[in-house]
Amino acid sequence: MKRTKIPFSTTLCLVLIAFGGSVAMAQTSTFNQRQTSHVWKSKHGNFQFNGKATKKEGNYVTFRTTDSFEITLPVKYLSDEDLAYLKYLEGSGPLPPGITAAAGSSSPGTTPPTGGMANNQGPSTDDTAMNEGTTDPAEPMPTEPETGDPTQSYAPGASVDVMVDGKWYPGKVIVVRPSDNHYYVTFNMNGQGRPAWIAASELRPQKAATTSDTSPMPGSSDEPLESFDFKGIPVTAKKEIGYDVGPMREGDTLKLRYVSGKWKSWGNLASESPDADAPAGGDKVRLAICSVSGGNQAQTLTLVPGGTADTPFIWQADKDYEKIILQINDPDKTFADNPERGVTYAIAIVRAGP
Structure with missing residues (x-):
């Protein structure tokens, strides 16, 4: 193309x-x-x-x-x-x-x-602004055969990879056009910032933010736990531990903001956004905040509602937790049977004072 x-x-x-x-x-x-x-x-x-x-x-x-x-x-x-x-x-x-x-x-x-x-010149074409928020590789990513998911949706500001002539380039979503699932994105191609309207089928969540790594955030029970600002994390629907947040102390605050992706806890097609106001399946597609202690099964503490792409969801720990995890709210707990695909959220933690 x-x-x-x-x-x-x-x-x-x-x-x-x-x-x-x-x-x-x-x-x-x-x-x-x-x-x-x-x-x-x-x-x-x-x-x-x-x-x-x-x-x-x-x-x-x-x-x-x-x-x-x-x-x-x-x-x-x-x-x-x-x-x-x-x-x-x-x-x-x-x-x-x-x-x-x-x-x-x-x-x-x-x-x-x-x-x-009135200004009718539209957005600035200054290269600095155009490149803001994206990485700047000297060369494009290697050619890869896969394509994007035409059913996947992205929020403004989401980090994405853009397919051009069979190669992926890092970029960011600026404007969303839900009527035909197209996105106005800026992306870096051979070191130059370029803007274009791109179909969802030629986008994917940025590779750096969609690895299968589910290791916990830095910090353990023997180390001081530090606050951190929003960072993109993948949450898989195929495992009980969709993402391992790690230990949280009483008074710590967890913030979650939806970025992109669709999933389901039934069927064969990952077609529902957990951030929708009224998704098919209701709470069965919501993101759950759970606690895990020892070898016991995860206990659901709360469900993350829709609309967090606009206003982040905030949850505060009411006591010390050995481990907090994120998972799809699968009622039958058969995570391995869920459709492929996961979602991306931005996460931040504000640690309570000593």
Whole structure:
């Protein structure tokens, strides 16, 4: 498969034209950046991305994604919830339910309007921004025969490998288009950053984050346990110990955020996301936080709900645990019979003070 490189700014200009024409002179309102990063979605669900609203000019609003790209879109194409959130950011409406305001801010508000032309150039094509968040190998990965899973879904910000001409290159998801399971990604090809819309069948979770290693995090009962920030980990559905987190002490806090992948605890096709609001099978596809002591069977402590790609799930240890593990919530505990595939979560631990 050969691809023609199209500048990101050109792509977004074409999107703006398709959305309804040019941007005229308009007053500009700049949003306070104390707002938290938010998952912005279109009215009809054909795209979504993570970022902050930076300014509004007439009927257009500009965003900066968590990967430092700038996107300008017509306001009318945002979901009703996001339109309400924009009103809150402007100081003209309440905070919509389910959205968290920045700490110490009852309403971020905007700066006074200024005149100016709306930005219709789309994201920056600066190589530094384009390469941000990806590795930079001198050569592509070796040719491999496997392809991506066309049924797998990815969240904005997920680290992925991109298939081009039979070779995999490391990249990151910027914008999600659920309508046809396509993703706008940036990836490094022979040391150069490139953006493109890629089908799920030509993506896979980044190889570095999908190994079968289930060793515990650093630390043991004889060593001080340290806090660490979010890092991607694979969780397999084929074993009781889907991932070994390790020991946790009373007061330690575990944070989990869904990144990518689908699995099931029955049947032959791994087709359900544990992060969906209402997945087929319900709790049978949820991620379970369990404790293991000695040679006993794992005891489920709690289930991780859906929606963690937007808001991480937080669990705090109520006592000392010899070992905490993650597993698919398989009711019959026949893990080896589950369909192949696993999921990827980002995990962080905040250790309690002495």
